[in-house]
Amino acid sequence: MICPGFSEPLYFFYAPDLPGLLYYAYVPAIIAAFLVGMLMILHDRKSLLNRLLFGISMSFLVWTFATLILWTNIHSDFMLFVWSLLGPAAGFISILSVYFTYVFLDKKDINPWIKCIFTALLLPLIVLVPSSYALRGFNLVRCDAFGLEGLTNTVYFPALGVLAMVWIFTLLVRRYRTANSDLKKQIALMGAGMELFLFSFFVTEFLGQYLTSIGFLPDSQLETYGYFGMIVFVVYIAILIVRFKVFRVQLIAAQALFAALFVLIVSQFAYVRNATNIILTGITLVLTLVVGYLLVRSIKKEIEQREKIEQLAKELAATNERQETLIHFIGHEMKGFLTKSAGTFASLSEGDFGALPEAMKPLVDQALVESRQGVDAVGNILKAANLKKGTVTYTKEPFDLKELVAEAVEKAKSVAEEKDLKISFTSDDASYKMTGDKTQISDHVLRNLIDNAINYTPSGSIEVSLKRQGTRIIFAVKDSGVGITDEDKKRLFTEGGHGADSQRINVHSTGYGLYIAKQITEAHGGTIRAESEGQGKGSTFIAEFPV
Numbered sequence: 264m265i266c267p268g269f270s271e272p273l274y275f276f277y278a279p280d281l282p283g284l285l286y287y288a289y290v291p292a293i294i295a296a297f298l299v300g301m302l303m304i305l306h307d308r309k310s311l312l313n314r315l316l317f318g319i320s321m322s323f324l325v326w327t328f329a330t331l332i333l334w335t336n337i338h339s340d341f342m343l344f345v346w347s348l349l350g351p352a353a354g355f356i357s358i359l360s361v362y363f364t365y366v367f368l369d370k371k372d373i374n375p376w377i378k379c380i381f382t383a384l385l386l387p388l389i390v391l392v393p394s395s396y397a398l399r400g401f402n403l404v405r406c407d408a409f410g411l412e413g414l415t416n417t418v419y420f421p422a423l424g425v426l427a428m429v430w431i432f433t434l435l436v437r438r439y440r441t442a443n444s445d446l447k448k449q450i451a452l453m454g455a456g457m458e459l460f461l462f463s464f465f466v467t468e469f470l471g472q473y474l475t476s477i478g479f480l481p482d483s484q485l486e487t488y489g490y491f492g493m494i495v496f497v498v499y500i501a502i503l504i505v506r507f508k509v510f511r512v513q514l515i516a517a518q519a520l521f522a523a524l525f526v527l528i529v530s531q532f533a534y535v536r537n538a539t540n541i542i543l544t545g546i547t548l549v550l551t552l553v554v555g556y557l558l559v560r561s562i563k564k565e566i567e568q569r570e571k572i573e574q575l576a577k578e579l580a581a582t583n584e585r586q587e588t589l590i591h592f593i594g595h596e597m598k599g600f601l602t603k604s605a606g607t608f609a610s611l612s613e614g615d616f617g618a619l620p621e622a623m624k625p626l627v628d629q630a631l632v633e634s635r636q637g638v639d640a641v642g643n644i645l646k647a648a649n650l651k652k653g654t655v656t657y658t659k660e661p662f663d664l665k666e667l668v669a670e671a672v673e674k675a676k677s678v679a680e681e682k683d684l685k686i687s688f689t690s691d692d693a694s695y696k697m698t699g700d701k702t703q704i705s706d707h708v709l710r711n712l713i714d715n716a717i718n719y720t721p722s723g724s725i726e727v728s729l730k731r732q733g734t735r736i737i738f739a740v741k742d743s744g745v746g747i748t749d750e751d752k753k754r755l756f757t758e759g760g761h762g763a764d765s766q767r768i769n770v771h772s773t774g775y776g777l778y779i780a781k782q783i784t785e786a787h788g789g790t791i792r793a794e795s796e797g798q799g800k801g802s803t804f805i806a807e808f809p810v
Contacts, residue, residue: 264339266406272335289331296324311372315363319356323464326352339401346408347392353420354388356464357427360457364431367453368438384423391415424465431457657700657786664704664736664808665695665729671709672727679717685724686717693731697810699787704808707783708791711776712740712804720744723801734810741803747795755793756781780806 300320303313329345329352336342358381365373391397396413435454439447611619672688679686716725723743730737747755756777777791784791788809795802 266337269337293327296320318359322352322355350388350420354385357423361430428461662701667705675713688727690729703783708780711780716740716742736808738806743801746798746800747802748798
């Protein structure tokens with residue numbers, strides 16, 4: 264039936280006697296929702312985040328277009344059909360918004376149980392569409408169904424909207440507390456946009472329909488203000504697109520969004536009724552032009568800068584890779600040459616080619632020592648590079664750490680005695696069996712800490728100890744040497760990290776020994792640290808391993 268007293272709309276949805284605000288709110292919202300949805304789905308159909316945003320946009324588009332038809336149409340049967348779409352559309356907006364928030368925050372799909380909850384919440388709005396719980400009839404005199412809607416339309420879907428807002432707010436707050444600074448900005452932007460969108464949509468919709476149904480307002484024109492929430496949402500999405508590349512859409516997406524808003528505002532001049540509306544629309548147009556121009560220019564500049572930075576980062580990474588390859592090549596070649604030289608000097612020193620003249624013997628012995636030091640230095644640099652790249656492999660097997668420490672101390676005694684240093688080793692009778700790479704721990708942790716103590720202790724003693732505390736084994740090397748300042752502690756265990764006076768005392772130090780020891784200790788689930796009361800007061804290096 265056709266509603267009496269109302270004229271047939273022009274072009275299906277235009278009625279000249281309707282307020283201009285109706286079109287000013289609805290048409291931009293419809294086009295904005297369509298643009299956002301299509302841009303997202305066409306750019307990356309495989310992205311779940313894009314598909315969900317497409318779903319939200321299309322559900323909002325259905326709701327908005329259906330409501331616009333209800334304002335302008337006069338055919339009761341068609342209006343009843345369109346009115347029945349409002350509940351499911353609103354339900355999908357609520358649930359998809361929550362779903363979108365989950366995926367945005369967690370960067371992955373939700374578990375099946377949450378999907379079941381979403382389905383259960385949507386079912387009443389879908390199943391009860393043809394029943395009196397949705398619509399009980401239609402008022403031909405007023406040409407609407409206000410006062411004849413059932414519980415699903417008057418209570419359930421507004422309540423679902425409130426639930427969605429609370430649910431999303433809870434998710435945002437919980438994740439915001441543990442997020443890094445960059446993600447916090449994204450959460451704040453997305454959360455503000457989503458909550459403002461849902462609040463403006465559901466609250467004004469509920470108030471408009473409720474106040475109209477009880478006769479407080481002559482019509483539900485109040486709800487039209489809620490559709491500006493989509494414009495707000497679009498602006499926030501545009502910022503996320505450009506500022507954080509959340510949806511991986513480039514400048515064209517932002518330009519299209521702002522161009523669409525410009526066209527829509529210009530089109531509003533066709534609907535204005537008086538001078539006030541003309542002035543307001545004109546001011547809105549000018550502001551949109553200025554802000555849009557500044558934003559697009561800023562966005563373009565930022566994207567260009569990001570692209571340059573990304574290109575420079577790629578070039579730098581390629582350069583670093585080439586340099587690392589070259590360093591490894593040179594390092595291995597140098598190590599090979601020094602090893603051969605050390606082997607030659609060792610043969611000369613041991614008399615393999617006959618007795619050396621007395622004057623030459625000290626020179627050969629010194630050359631042998633320095634060649635071996637060179638091999639160790641190059642080896643440390645290569646080892647540190649491999650540890651940093653993650654190419655070091657560990658052969659883990661059970662072994663007795665006490666035996667390994669005792670062996671390392673025994674090997675260091677001759678060097679300590681040459682400097683008149685007393686070195687000792689103490690431990691209790693506890694079990695020191697552990698699992699790990701015996702060679703790596705012996706050569707680069709135990710011997711490194713003991714050798715360091717000898718090198719940086721001009722006189723006095725070195726105490727090596729081993730003790731068991733619960734499920735931890737504690738290996739410690741205490742010396743009476745030069746000590747460590749607070750400033751030096753910051754550089755220890757870093758690549759090439761030296762103390763302020765370390766190279767003056769030990770000119771052969773590369774600064775990589777402690778870095779290597781730290782990496783290997785941590786690879787075995789342990790920790791390493793240094794303690795000292797200050798310069799000239801000795802130091803203690805402690806490595807802890809799990810049993």
